[in-house]
Amino acid sequence: MTNLSGINLNNGSAVGSKREGMDSPSKDLALMPRYEAYKDSYSDYSGLIPCEWKLIPIRAIFEERNEKNTGPKTDHILSVTRDRGVIPYDEKGAIGNNKSEDIERYKLVYENDLVINKMNVVIGSLGLSKYFGALSQVYIVLRPKTKSFNIRYYAYLFHNEPFYKSLIRYCTGIMELRESLNKEQFKQLYLPFPTFEEQTLIANFLDMKTAQIDEAIAIKEQQISLLKERKQIIIQQVVTQGLDPNVPMKDSGVDWIGKIPAHWVLKKIKHVTSKIGSGVTPTGGGSTYLDDGIPLLRSQNIHFDRIDLTDVARISNKTHEGMSNSKVKKGDVLLNITGGSIGRCYYVDSSDEMNVNQHVCIVRPNKIIKTVFLNAVLASEIGQGQIWYFQQGGGREGLNFQALKNFYIALPPEAQQVEIAEYIDELEKEFYSAIQIQLMQIEKLKEYKTTLINSAVTGKIKITPEMVEQ
Known part of the structure; x- marks a missing residue:
């Protein structure tokens, strides 16, 4: 049958030592250190948090930026998606609403502002901005009040699936996926408050680990592309030449x-x-x-x-x-x-x-x-x-x-068509199986990433300097 050995499905060497834990994510998490004692956070998304962590309301951590784009000060319009966070509007494609002609009504966003789409927050449309630009009034723009708060830690906390899904209780509207977040109720929500040093450790750790996971996923997606390409090459050959290379x-x-x-x-x-x-x-x-x-x-x-x-x-x-x-x-x-x-x-x-x-x-x-x-x-x-x-x-x-x-x-003659059809059937099964293995591994990596982020930002695991320096 087909030879898939030309496509390396064991991609561990491509990532090297940085992939440690990628092949057994549950074991990786189980071996990570924990805090000595925990207390109830009284929230669905975080459950128990370390006893030494404080709980403070969002209004004490962030202030809302409501600076208008008068002038306008910029024509760099931004948008927010669930999977990519804050991106230039021109990169989002044919999804969502069209931008307004009157961009002077838009809000300004600065680098390292936290941006939330109040209409789509419950599906994860939020993120940390890498850009200076402007976006519509449907967005909430937040910045830390003091240097006691590491914005990257809170960006991970906000983009943690259990957190943003829990915000449904603070939304109102007639459609479940288009309900608007009530800003005043949202600002009363209490968040974990580790020390600034811990926030920074957690953010640095998650930067490192999520990059490794994303790299592993990208490699597996590349393997899938190679498998599909290889299958098409083989099929192209058999429907134009048959199964006999010497014909x-x-x-x-x-x-x-x-x-x-x-x-x-x-x-x-x-x-x-x-x-x-x-x-x-x-x-x-x-x-x-x-x-x-x-x-x-x-x-x-x-x-x-x-x-x-x-x-x-x-x-x-x-x-x-x-x-x-x-x-x-x-x-x-x-x-x-x-x-x-x-x-x-x-x-x-x-x-x-x-x-x-x-x-x-x-x-x-x-x-x-x-x-x-x-x-x-x-x-x-x-x-x-x-x-x-x-x-x-x-x-x-x-x-x-x-x-x-x-x-x-x-x-070809009917008998050869039958042979080719049977060959293609087996070929499809073989490649389907190989691709499904890659897809299942990708899904496990995505689940691991979600669990890892949630565990880190809520203190279920204790991040040490040594874990970041690996």
């Missing part, structure tokens, strides 16, 4: 396909399929969707390695029967033909009743071509290249059926 070759006559085995034939998709077409959005749109019913597959449900029913829309059986032309059958290949996910495809391996909307095309193979082989060709560089060519060439944001019908496929 005689001939020129296909099509530039982007190149040479193919001498006994293969070049066909257009319209000659190897019995149906190419998409569905529609039911009359009434989303209002017709049900909690239980027939799955209506949309572009977000179609991925290169699966059909994902996690967030699938569902329609009534009556609506399904009224859309009989776009009913899905086992063996169909489903292809996204519009939007940012154009080209994603996968085949149906279930006999369950399903339907598709207008953004998903049914490509139904006839007896000449095997489903797995057809899907592999469409997902390969050859298929994706033709999608790009026909989409760009027509200046369209989507792929029309006529263009799709004229796609070229290099077709």
Whole structure:
């Protein structure tokens, strides 16, 4: 079968001694020192804290910065996201609200200010600013009142998941994820107050450890990219050359396909399929969707390695029967033909009743071509290249059926298709397993990072100078 040995899945050497504890995070935490005695903090997010730590209200730690951007003093507009914290507005992409034309109404933010999105704080939209800039009135900007408070320690405390989720009790509004934080109640909230030296030790320790964890995660994400790239290279090879590396070759006559085995034939998709077409959005749109019913597959449900029913829309059986032309059958290949996910495809391996909307095309193979082989060709560089060519060439944001019908496929004899399909099936399983291992390890690292931050900022572990100097 496939040789994955060319991709090093054991990435310990890439991080070296700095990764100590990364492979057994729970053991790493268990071995860390503790304080001698603890007391109740009377808060859900921190529980017990060291006896020598004080508890003081936010209003005693921070003052709110309400300096307006009059002039304006800066045109560097900022935003805040859960995963990246404070970032330049231009980097956030097409998410959230649009910036105002009147930026003089915005608040100024300085480097090392703590910024909180009062509408999205319960999902973690807050962070420490590395920039001087301005942002909208929806944000709360905080700065320490005195030098007794290390802003980096409190940034870790605020971005600690148990802490920001606990703030829901201080929010009001009609939508759970868009409730506004009540500033006055928030300022009454008591926070742990270690000595400044301890705050600094904790912040330095977390800077070091979170950087190591992030590096380990990045390496594993790179391994996943390499695995996917390797899989595509292998599939590209087998759908254009077959399984015999020594097979005689001939020129296909099509530039982007190149040479193919001498006994293969070049066909257009319209000659190897019995149906190419998409569905529609039911009359009434989303209002017709049900909690239980027939799955209506949309572009977000179609991925290169699966059909994902996690967030699938569902329609009534009556609506399904009224859309009989776009009913899905086992063996169909489903292809996204519009939007940012154009080209994603996968085949149906279930006999369950399903339907598709207008953004998903049914490509139904006839007896000449095997489903797995057809899907592999469409997902390969050859298929994706033709999608790009026909989409760009027509200046369209989507792929029309006529263009799709004229796609070229290099077709082996049926017996070879079966062999190739079986090979690809095994290949998919092998790479899926390898990728899942990496994903599970990434998830464990993320969980460890969350637990480590919470343990450090609430005193469940005692950070010593030696731990920072490692």
